[in-house]
Amino acid sequence: MIALFTDFGLSGPYTGQVKAVLASQAPGVPVIDLFADLPAGKPQPAAYLLAAYGPWFPDGTVLLGVVDPGVGSHRRAVVVEADGRIYVGPDNGLFELVLRRAGKARGWEIVWRPEILSASFHGRDLFAPVAARIAVAGLPTAMLRKNAVTRFPDWPDDLPQIVYVDHYGNAMSGLRAEMLPTAADLAAGGRRVARARTFSDVPQGSAFWYENSNGLAEIAVNGGRADIALGLTIGTPVTVLR
Amino acid sequence: MIALFTDFGLSGPYTGQVKAVLASQAPGVPVIDLFADLPAGKPQPAAYLLAAYGPWFPDGTVLLGVVDPGVGSHRRAVVVEADGRIYVGPDNGLFELVLRRAGKARGWEIVWRPEILSASFHGRDLFAPVAARIAVAGLPTAMLRKNAVTRFPDWPDDLPQIVYVDHYGNAMSGLRAEMLPTAADLAAGGRRVARARTFSDVPQGSAFWYENSNGLAEIAVNGGRADIALGLTIGTPVTVLR
Amino acid sequence: MIALFTDFGLSGPYTGQVKAVLASQAPGVPVIDLFADLPAGKPQPAAYLLAAYGPWFPDGTVLLGVVDPGVGSHRRAVVVEADGRIYVGPDNGLFELVLRRAGKARGWEIVWRPEILSASFHGRDLFAPVAARIAVAGLPTAMLRKNAVTRFPDWPDDLPQIVYVDHYGNAMSGLRAEMLPTAADLAAGGRRVARARTFSDVPQGSAFWYENSNGLAEIAVNGGRADIALGLTIGTPVTVLR
Numbered sequence: 001m002i003a004l005f006t007d008f009g010l011s012g013p014y015t016g017q018v019k020a021v022l023a024s025q026a027p028g029v030p031v032i033d034l035f036a037d038l039p040a041g042k043p044q045p046a047a048y049l050l051a052a053y054g055p056w057f058p059d060g061t062v063l064l065g066v067v068d069p070g071v072g073s074h075r076r077a078v079v080v081e082a083d084g085r086i087y088v089g090p091d092n093g094l095f096e097l098v099l100r101r102a103g104k105a106r107g108w109e110i111v112w113r114p115e116i117l118s119a120s121f122h123g124r125d126l127f128a129p130v131a132a133r134i135a136v137a138g139l140p141t142a143m144l145r146k147n148a149v150t151r152f153p154d155w156p157d158d159l160p161q162i163v164y165v166d167h168y169g170n171a172m173s174g175l176r177a178e179m180l181p182t183a184a185d186l187a188a189g190g191r192r193v194a195r196a197r198t199f200s201d202v203p204q205g206s207a208f209w210y211e212n213s214n215g216l217a218e219i220a221v222n223g224g225r226a227d228i229a230l231g232l233t234i235g236t237p238v239t240v241l242r
Numbered sequence: 243m244i245a246l247f248t249d250f251g252l253s254g255p256y257t258g259q260v261k262a263v264l265a266s267q268a269p270g271v272p273v274i275d276l277f278a279d280l281p282a283g284k285p286q287p288a289a290y291l292l293a294a295y296g297p298w299f300p301d302g303t304v305l306l307g308v309v310d311p312g313v314g315s316h317r318r319a320v321v322v323e324a325d326g327r328i329y330v331g332p333d334n335g336l337f338e339l340v341l342r343r344a345g346k347a348r349g350w351e352i353v354w355r356p357e358i359l360s361a362s363f364h365g366r367d368l369f370a371p372v373a374a375r376i377a378v379a380g381l382p383t384a385m386l387r388k389n390a391v392t393r394f395p396d397w398p399d400d401l402p403q404i405v406y407v408d409h410y411g412n413a414m415s416g417l418r419a420e421m422l423p424t425a426a427d428l429a430a431g432g433r434r435v436a437r438a439r440t441f442s443d444v445p446q447g448s449a450f451w452y453e454n455s456n457g458l459a460e461i462a463v464n465g466g467r468a469d470i471a472l473g474l475t476i477g478t479p480v481t482v483l484r
Numbered sequence: 485m486i487a488l489f490t491d492f493g494l495s496g497p498y499t500g501q502v503k504a505v506l507a508s509q510a511p512g513v514p515v516i517d518l519f520a521d522l523p524a525g526k527p528q529p530a531a532y533l534l535a536a537y538g539p540w541f542p543d544g545t546v547l548l549g550v551v552d553p554g555v556g557s558h559r560r561a562v563v564v565e566a567d568g569r570i571y572v573g574p575d576n577g578l579f580e581l582v583l584r585r586a587g588k589a590r591g592w593e594i595v596w597r598p599e600i601l602s603a604s605f606h607g608r609d610l611f612a613p614v615a616a617r618i619a620v621a622g623l624p625t626a627m628l629r630k631n632a633v634t635r636f637p638d639w640p641d642d643l644p645q646i647v648y649v650d651h652y653g654n655a656m657s658g659l660r661a662e663m664l665p666t667a668a669d670l671a672a673g674g675r676r677v678a679r680a681r682t683f684s685d686v687p688q689g690s691a692f693w694y695e696n697s698n699g700l701a702e703i704a705v706n707g708g709r710a711d712i713a714l715g716l717t718i719g720t721p722v723t724v725l726r
Contacts, residue, residue, distance in 0.1 A: 001262065001265060001266070003258070003262065009253070010252055010253055030261075030262075030265035030269075032258050032261050032262045032265065033252065033253075033257070033258045033261075034255055034258040034259070034262075035253070035254060035255055035258070036252075036253045037253035037254060053255055056259070057262060058262075058266060164254070166251065166254045166255075166256075167251035167253070167254055167279075167282075168249075168251075168282050197314065197361050198313065198314030198315075198361035198362045199311065199313065199314065199362065200311070200312050200313065200314050200315035201314070201315075210361070210362065212360075212362060212363075213360035213361075213362050213363035213366065213367070214255070223283060223311065
């Protein structure tokens with residue numbers, strides 16, 4: 001299985017061209033759109049999402065992760081194997097939290113280059129062919145060089161910010177709920193919200209936070225939009241109040 | 243074939259995780275996105291859409307229908323077999339019109355529970371595995387209990403409201419065109435519109451209503467957006483004028 | 485492989501129903517969403533996109549192209565074979581630039597009609613079955629009549645307008661970069677922008693134009709939205725300044 005984790009969008013040509021490459025070069029391998037609407041060009045919040053959502057996938061899944069503001073520059077292209085899953089994408093921190101939380105991890109630089117490499121779309125031209133090769137035949141050692149992936153040691157283990165707003169208006173933070181005191185409140189956008197188990201446990205229109213289905217602390221409003229009600233967007237700070 | 247009928251959106255993680263479950267547990271079965279943008283948390287308008295769009299699918303199709311504001315509460319999970327198609331989802335009225343219009347229908351409660359059941363995402367954890375099982379091996383009687391599905395007898399046979407606004411701005415009502423007098427006008431948003439056969443039969447910029455390609459009475463503007471021109475949104479009342 | 489090039493959107497029922505037809509009638513053939521958000525009802529800008537993106541696909545690809553404001557009228561339905569790829573859709577200019585730039589091209593009118601043909605959704609009822617047939621069994625001569633496809637000789641070889649704005653806010657023109665002087669500037673929305681190789685070659689926040697990954701001249705802002713910064717939308721004129 002190949003899972004796509006990108007800021008490419010679904011409606012325009014980018015995800016489609018990536019899938020056309022995968023369909024040609026890894027025929028029959030299921031391709032799943034995990035996220036196509038990551039914060040455009042912001043690898044840091046995306047990294048905390050990937051660490052929450054990537055390990056949910058079965059062993060052997062190839063995760064094609066592309067949030068790539070430095071495409072066409074000298075940033076490297078990398079492959080990371082972490083706890084049985086393989087991540088392919090730019091060397092810009094996108095895999096930092098996956099690496100940090102993995103029991104067992106290795107990294108490579110992708111040294112292979114396709115015949116035609118556009119300056120702006122390595123997702124299609126470079127990362128998709130490598131992901132296809134891995135899905136079909138395992139790690140292509142001839143395409144790779146053992147090499148340290150760039151690390152971002154100053155990034156926190158949990159990011160006290162909003163990292164994603166979904167289409168319901170729920171706002172995911174980069175905080176793992178299991179790392180928070182059970183009775184902690186969260187504050188964001190000037191509002192303090194208490195924890196609940198799920199939507200139907202609070203009155204209609206009430207704001208709360210809960211452990212979402214992938215373990216992140218998420219701020220929501222039952223029957224409403226937390227992003228609008230609390231003024232939350234990518235990067236809004238989230239404070240833990242005990 | 244499995245068709246998805248949800249308010250999950252496509253770009254974020256929800257539909258993707260459902261598809262990952264289906265790809266793992268029902269490998270090779272085509273999965274179709276029928277609707278991913280149903281009115282969030284509103285089973286009633288969705289029920290009229292499902293009754294119009296579900297029966298269009300081939301016999302044997304499994305329709306995974308999830309508009310589930312009560313997820314994590316005590317609402318039941320159900321399977322409905324109606325005229326050769328199988329519907330899986332929450333017991334909140336989403337299948338009421340399918341049941342009411344079916345020649346032959348049966349219902350079950352889903353008593354099986356997965357090892358890990360999140361409080362907020364039964365689409366992924368409960369309904370998708372059941373749908374996969376049905377698509378692969380037919381009705382899994384050990385997972386089900388013969389049980390009346392909750393009925394909503396006060397819901398009308400046709401809903402005189404806007405139930406969906408598509409991305410062109412066309413507004414579908416919950417009224418079947420074949421139930422209306424041929425020469426009826428519709429009124430909505432303070433405007434009265436006459437019937438036409440299709441877009442190209444009225445002048446550019448004109449509002450009209452027509453029988454859409456699945457039988458619903460739909461209000462549209464040739465070359466324009468009916469939602470903006472007439473101020474239509476989910477729940478806007480539609481009146482039949484003879 | 486079948487690639488979809490439409491204004492149908494992905495979230496609502498239209499693309500899903502097309503894919504359900506394809507899954508039934510061309511089982512196992514990969515279906516790729518190339519574009520689902522073409523300018524609604526505007527075949528001309530779409531034609532310049534299709535000529536840039538269609539030939540990127542492998543030989544034998546079937547491109548289902550539907551931007552069809554005249555659906556239900558007397559406009560014809562056509563099949564075009566151009567340089568080894570096959571295009572299926574309405575006879576409204578959508579294939580004009582593909583035809584004009586092809587080394588080798590042929591065209592047919594689709595004379596076959598399905599048992600049930602809705603007045604408003606030929607993408608599902610007419611074009612998808614024909615595309616499926618072609619993908620599975622080659623050109624179905626019994627469904628076709630050799631016939632000139634309507635030509636649009638007054639359309640320019642390159643369209644000096646914005647033809648697409650992607651979800652990052654980058655604005656593609658209908659101009660092929662290779663047809664422009666290397667050092668040309670472009671002017672649009674009252675702003676003049678110089679050429680760059682890619683995003684990371686200009687300062688954060690700077691506007692520029694570049695040859696995008698399919699050869700079109702595209703106006704972008706590094707780390708920003710060109711559509712908002714320069715006021716660009718479909719149809720905005722683009723001037724070449726030497």
